[in-house]
Amino acid sequence: MYRIVGSHLHSLKRHGSSRFASTSVVKQSSGGLFGWLLGGKSSQLPPLNVPLPGITFPPPLPDFVEPSKTKVTTLPNGIKIASETSASPASSVGLYIDCGSIYETPASSGASHLLERMAFKSTTNRSHLRLVREVESIGGNVSASASREQMCYTYDAFKTYVPEMIEVLIDSVRxxxxxxxxxxxxLQKINAEIAEVSDNPQGLLLEALHSAGYSGALAKPLMAPQSAIHRLDSSILEEFIAENYTAPRMVLAASGVEHDELVSIAEPLLSDLPTVKRSEEPKSVYVGGDYRCQADSDKTHVALAFEVPGGWYEEKTAIIVTVLQMLMGGGGSFSAGGPGKGMHSRLYLRILNNYHQIKSFSAFNSIYNHSGLFGIHATTIPNFASKAVDLAAAELLEVATPGQVTQEQLDRAKQVTKSAVLMNLESRVVASEDIGRQILTYGERKPIEHFLKDLEAITLNDISSTAKKIISSPLTMASWGDVIHVPSYESVSQKFFSK
Amino acid sequence: MAFRRILSAAVRRRSAAAAAAAGNAREASTAVAAGSGVITPDVTPVRPQVMMYDRIAEAVNARLRRLEQPDPRFLRYASPVPAHADHTAILAAPETRVTTLPNGLRVATESSLAARTATVGVWIDAGSRYETEEAAGVAHFVEHMLFKGTGKRSASQLEQEIEDIGGHLNAYTSREQTTYYAKILDKDVPRALEILADILQGSKLEQDRIERERDVILREMEEVEGQSEEVIFDHLHATAFQYTSLGRPILGSADNVRSITKKDLQEYIATHYTAPRMVITAAGAVKHDDIVKMATKLFDKLPTDPTTTSMLVAKQPASFTGSEVRIIDDDMPLAQFAVAFNGASWVDPDSIALMVMQSMLGSWNKSAGGGKHMGSELVQRAAINDIAESIMAFNTNYKDTGLFGVYAVAKPDCLDDLAFAIMQEISKLSYRVTEEDVIRARNQLKASIQLHLDGSTAVVEDIGRQLLIYGRRIPIPELFARIDAVDAGTVKRVANRFIFDQDIAIAAMGPIQGLPDYNWFRRRTYMLRY
Incomplete structure (x- = not known):
């Protein structure tokens, strides 16, 4: 029996190699290289440690390639097209839209979350099958993400395929x-996601902080609520898109693309988008509040937060808050990575190194156009929760007290912020996203020097006064897990008012 | 009678739909009642003019009608049929410069001076497979200890120095390589290189630090044990390369971690951290000559033992054993298993074809967008029949061998279907391969290689790894030419070499009572076709 199989294989092998020869003839006409490579048996290619002869190399790039400026074109209907070039063989294109969960109505609640999941599905011009195969055939990556104020759709592939990328990206959004x-x-997948929400207590608490801390637009959930599963349907999505995906609220941003090429390909696809005068951005008011949820968990997750006044439009404050977050730092009690993960930040030195009951303790911020949240997130064993909340409150009060933060700590935090930003911008994907989001927020891309200059100018005084301003807003508290030992809202809030 | 009622209902539905489309429902429905001549007993006084399902059908049809006139503006460029494209014009890259110092140490850099950040690192041709059995785990222990203080700086001084400049210092150990690298701003490159040189040549390995680090490593072991993918691949290596050093887990055994001595650590460093087995790499805002100059001055205390890893591997080759390991645990919600063939070594020219084959088999998980429509038939079968939570083809290379196969996670009741799909798709590579699938896989492979090189750390990693395994950095155009040389015929030939009627190794964990036995798998490495 085995012999039969073996002999079959032999004939198959011979068959294979004869087919092989015929394809190599075809290929020979398309390029001499393949003829050379496949002439006869391909197994005779040299091993990988030996260079392959006969390769044509493009001339090497010079060591210094002048970084390009970001060019922006605004089409007559108001849509902005922005790009910068790069030396890398890959490019990243993204469509950014000034839309998100804050624009949802009670009827369309959860639409942004569903839109994120519905991205790059069937369009009126191409089936989902075709779209998936188009992306696969060039080896690209597509992704979409929804946030409270911005939707983003990106496509990442070789520069050779820029027209394909733009076409598919715009078609699937429009x-x-x-x-x-x-x-x-x-919707079924979202349902499964909701069921698994307890795997991500940190995300859950962030949602809770928004719903408890704000009244108005920012209080709306980003993660679709259970009730949305039965309510949402295609017509709600269509209405939501028609209302919000309008030309003046969109930016097409790219990294690694010639601006003229981008405009010439994208303009015919975008120029007929309706110019609807943008409606007023929904307002939110920060009110503070408390959320607690007893859940089956052997840990307590708790977060304290306050409002960052002004949000992104208060640029100075936003940068100070970023530095403040780096200054406080923190992290997990056990985490991978060597020096550089923030081991000398305040929360790491003062809390994590001293209290082994605390599993994680870190400062976070979440900034929006006109407002934002700043606070501390902690995970502890349940009977230490009360102490952990006290420690978090004390830390927040400490940074707001002049003289408590040293110049050395501030310099370190500034340096860490600076290098984190510059390191992230090494990536073309991040660069493209930065272009898109900045233009959506500010209408222009501010050069990085501008940010670095503001960063350098921050003083100890800025830190303590900003921190003081932040903690003078009402407290928002959220806890999840074994919450029995979490102190009452009033008792925690009291700590911040007595000072 | 019953038949007549069904008939009349059918008539009514059809005509009602027609009426709904015509927009005049009332007339039509009365017409039906008259026409059929049957008085239905359950007629309610006020009948809805259009039934709910008619409205739904109409809405769906309206939606579908929009597809009848696709907008040609959006269909000009993209094509779902994969085609070969020539990327030569865009593949210009900064030169990779390599200098070998007198002591055998190699320095390799790629400059992009416009950047403001850089990554510098040391790649060492040493890993857990070169350990002795008694001291297994020492390679990883050394990696931990090098951050714990040198003659010049204590552990906390080291930490503070890195944090003060906003840098990152990191390290990892694999079976064949160990890496230390720092990511910093341009002006801090000399300092980072000095730190790397200091920890590699001047670490103190203090006894109390060693004791403290044992607990950290034991805790890390617990963490790794919680990551089921890591556990499966450790078991897969253990069974496939049993009785050879490649079969041992990287972290070593808990007993060894408790008993490793300072002498073991020193010996390992002295034998394996030698100049000819190291590569200093840098990318980003760095100049080659500066790095060479600094490296010459800083890395002057390294041992220059000329023993190469090829000699060590020749002395202790890894041999693949067809075998399996099954850990039944019915309390786990999901079953997982990996099936592997003996793959190719790093330099084997067929390793490229195996990469293409890996890409053909693809990878997928339940939350991925494209699922059912993806090109890989294995993914299609898993997604459409809903028989897996995730699937991933893997292709791992080592100096003298490799592992090629599929790792999957699934609910316990679909293991046999999943195993069948996996084995059929793998063995099919020896028989039926379409040119279209190969071209798609080639394009995806090329893109994933290039798209990954996004930032100086990825570049440094690529340079360091390639210099250690190939002795050179393969230029991207050459790599792409080698990938493009793989066609359907090559795939079949390579599948015949590595898959057809070859032994396999299986590692499985969880509720796996339903997973077919070893011989069942082994039998499906070939097909019987008469």
């Missing part, structure tokens, strides 16, 4: 078909 079966399938 002309989604929203078939009922596709919407249903994604």
């Amino acid at each position: 002309n989604p078909a929203f078939f009922d079966w596709e919407v249903k399938e994604q």
Whole structure:
């Protein structure tokens, strides 16, 4: 029996090699290289440690390639197209939209989350099958993400394929078909996601802080609520898109693309988008509040937060808050990575190194156009929760007290912020995202020097006065897990008012 | 009678739909009632003019009608049929410069001076497979200890120095390589290189630090044990390369971690951290000549033992044993298993074809967008039949061998279907391969290689790894030419070499009572076709 198989294989092998020869003839006409490579047996390619002869190399790049400026074109209907070039063979294109969960109405609540999941599905021009195969055939990556104020769709691939990328990206954002079966399938997936929410207590607390701390637009959930599964359907999505995906609220941003090429390909696809005068951005008021949820967990997760006044539009404050977060730092009691993960930040030195009951303790911020949250997130064993909350409150009060933060700590935090920003911008994906989001927020891309200059100018006084301003807003508290030992809202809030 | 009622209902539905489309429902529905001549007993006084399902059907149809006239503006460029494209024009890259110092140490850099950040690192041709059995785990222990203080700086001084400049210092150990690297701002490159030189040549390995680090490593072991993917691959190596050093886990055994002595650490460093087995790499805002000059001055105390890893590997080759390990645990919610063939070594020219084959088999998990429509037939089968939570083809290379196969996670009741799909798709590579699938896989492979090189750390990693395994950095155009040389015929030939009727290694964990036995898998490495 085995012999038969063996002999079959022999004939198959011979068959294979004869087919092989015929394809190599075809290929020979397309390029001499392949003829050389495949002439006869391809197994005779040299091993990988020996260079392959006969390769044509493009001339090497010079060591110094002048970094390009960001060019922006605004089409007559108000949509902005922005790009910068790069030396890398890959490019990243993204479509950014000034839309998100803050624009949802009670009827469309959860639409942004569903839109994120419905991204790059069937459009009126191409089926989902075709779209998936188009992306696969060039080896690209597509992704979408929804946040409270911005939607982003990105496509990442070789520069050779820029026209393909732009076409597919714009088609899938502009002309989604929203078939009922596709919407249903994604709603099922969202349902499964909701069921697994307890795997991510930190994300859950962040949602809770928004819903408890704000009244108005920012209080709306980003993660679709359970009730949305049965309420949302394709017509709600269509309405939401028609209302919000309008030309003046969109930016097409790219890194690694010639600006003229980008505009010439994208303009015919975008120029007929309606110019709807943008409606007023929904307002939110920060009010503070408390959220606690007893859950089956052997840990307590608790977060304290306050409002960052002004949000991104108060640029100075936003930068100070970023530095403040680096200054306080923190992290997990056991985490991978060597020096550089913030081991000399205040929370790491003062809390994590001293209290082994605390599993994680870190400062966070979450900034929006007109407001933002800043606070501390902690995970502890349950009977230490009360002490952990006291420690978090004390830390927040400490940074707001002049003289408590040393110049050395501030310099370190500034340096860490600076290098984190510059290191992130090494990546073309991040660069493209930065272009898109900055233009959505500020209408222009501010050069990095501008940010670095503001960063350098921060003083100890700025830190303590900003921190003081932050903690003078009402407290928002959220806890999840074994919350029995979490102190009452009033008792924690009291600590901040007595000072 | 019953038949007549069904008939009349059918008639009514059809005509009602027609009426709904015509927009005049009332007339039509009365017409039906008259026409059929049957008085249905359950007629309610006020009948809805259009039934709910008619409205739904109409809405769906309206949606579908929009597809009838696709907008040609959006269909000009992209094509779902994969085609070969020539990327030569865009593949210009900064030169990779390599200098070998008198002591055998190599320095390799790629400059992009416009950047403001850089990564410098040391790549060492040493890893857990070169340990002795008694001191297994020492390679990883050394990696931990090098951050714990040198003659010049204590552990906390080291930490503070890095944190003060906003840098990152990191390290990892694999079976064949160990890496230390720092990511910093341009002006801090000399300092980072000095720190790397200091920890590699001047670490004190203090006894009390060693004791403290044992607990940290034991705790890290617990963490790794919680990551089921790591556990499966450790078991897979343990069974596939049993009785050879490649089969041991990187972290070593808990007993060894408790008993490793300072002498073991010193011996390992002295034998394996030698100049000819190291590469200093830098990318980003760095100049080659500066790095060479600094490296010559800083790395002057390294041992220059000319023993190469090829000699060590020849002395202790890894041999693949067809075998399996199964850990039944019915309390786990999901089952997972990996099936592997003996793959190619790093330099084997067929290793490129195996990469293409890995890309053909693809990888997928339940939350991925494209699922059912993806090109890989294995992924299609898993997604459409809903028989897996995630699937991933893997292709790991070592100096003298490799592992090629598929790792999957699934609910316990679909293991047999999943195992069948996996084995059929793998063995099919020896028989039926379409040119289209190969071209798609080639394009995806090329893109994933290039798209990954996003930032100086990825570049440094690429340079360091390639210099250690190939002795050179393969220029991207050459690598792409080698990938493009793989066609359907090559895939079949390589599959015949590595897959057809070859032994396999299986590692499985969880509720795996339903996973077919070893012989079942082994039998499906070939097909019987008469």
